[in-house]
Amino acid sequence: DIQVIANPVTRENNIEGAVILLVDVTEKVEREQLRREFSANVSHELKTPLTSISGFAEIMQDGFVKEEDVKAFAGRIYKEAQRLIHLVGDVIRISRLDEGGLPYQWESVDLYSMTHDIFTTLHEAARKQDVHMYMEGGNTVLDTVPTIMEEVLYNVCDNAIKYNHRGGEIFVKLKDDGDVVSVTVRDTGIGIPKEDQERIFERFYRVDKSHSKEVGGTGLGLSIVKHGVKTLEGRLWLNSEPGQGTEIIMEFPKHHIEKNEAAE
Numbered sequence: 680d681i682q683v684i685a686n687p688v689t690r691e692n693n694i695e696g697a698v699i700l701l702v703d704v705t706e707k708v709e710r711e712q713l714r715r716e717f718s719a720n721v722s723h724e725l726k727t728p729l730t731s732i733s734g735f736a737e738i739m740q741d742g743f744v745k746e747e748d749v750k751a752f753a754g755r756i757y758k759e760a761q762r763l764i765h766l767v768g769d770v771i772r773i774s775r776l777d778e779g780g781l782p783y784q785w786e787s788v789d790l791y792s793m794t795h796d797i798f799t800t801l802h803e804a805a806r807k808q809d810v811h812m813y814m815e816g817g818n819t820v821l822d823t824v825p826t827i828m829e830e831v832l833y834n835v836c837d838n839a840i841k842y843n844h845r846g847g848e849i850f851v852k853l854k855d856d857g858d859v860v861s862v863t864v865r866d867t868g869i870g871i872p873k874e875d876q877e878r879i880f881e882r883f884y885r886v887d888k889s890h891s892k893e894v895g896g897t898g899l900g901l902s903i904v905k906h907g908v909k910t911l912e913g914r915l916w917l918n919s920e921p922g923q924g925t926e927i928i929m930e931f932p933k934h935h936i937e938k939n940e941a942a943e
């Protein structure tokens with residue numbers, strides 16, 4: 680979209696010419712539209728559990744719940760409150776990534792040690808699910824924005840654990856191909872049906888048929904990943920077979936162009 684700004688140039692009340700500015704506002708308009716859609720979605724997602732919590736609590740307060748049903752009601756309230764906590768956490772993380780248009784700080788980062796730290800953070804979750812985590816490849820250094828890269832890797836690894844079978848495995852493979860670095864996160868989990876594979880990167884989208892509805896989540900994780908990979912000038916795709924597992928492949932340029940130009 681092009682925005683046209685025209686200003687006449689006058690001298691002694693005579694129009695002598697005009698200054699015409701053509702401004703490409705496509706990205707700005709798209710960003711604003713995304714932001715509006717996001718707020719609408721978040722409001723809806725917040726309202727649903729809050730309405731349930733409020734409804735259940737009101738029925739209990741009015742004394743309409745039999746003694747033996749109190750536990751079940753409290754359980755429903757607890758579950759909805761957990762959903763809210765996850766959602767608010769995700770929203771905070773999204774807004775942190777989008778820090779009001781500040782320029783990102785690109786740095787040289789070793790993905791091997793970053794992945795190692797993420798494994799440490801996820802250790803408890805993996806242990807509970809009896810999922811084993813493995814890393815392939817050695818030190819792999821690239822120019823990146825550490826906070827965003829961490830968020831991307833964390834979300835993909837977290838999913839690989841969450842949507843796995845008990846006793847399953849996840850493998851993170853780092854590969855330096857010269858100009859690009861690839862990061863592959865493979866799991867032996869439940870897989871993603873063909874018809875859902877395109878949609879899982881949409882905000883709030885969750886696969887219905889899998890046990891994802893029982894697993895805590897907001898459907899925001901992979902949209903954060905997609906947005907993050909784009910910001911890091913990378914690309915991503917997936918291979919998945921229901922019942923077999925999923926592989927998320929990401930590829931990043933090793934050097935950030937702007938930074939190199941500034942250095943020269």
Ligand code: ADP
Pocket residue numbers: 834838839842843866868869870871879880884885886887889891895896897898899900901902925
């Ligand atoms: P969340 O995990 O919070 O639901 P995500 O955006 O991270 O949201 O993922 C969207 C959906 O994609 C999940 O609900 C799940 O159905 C599916 N999914 C994501 N990663 C995997 C995976 N590794 N294996 C199987 N299904 C997955």
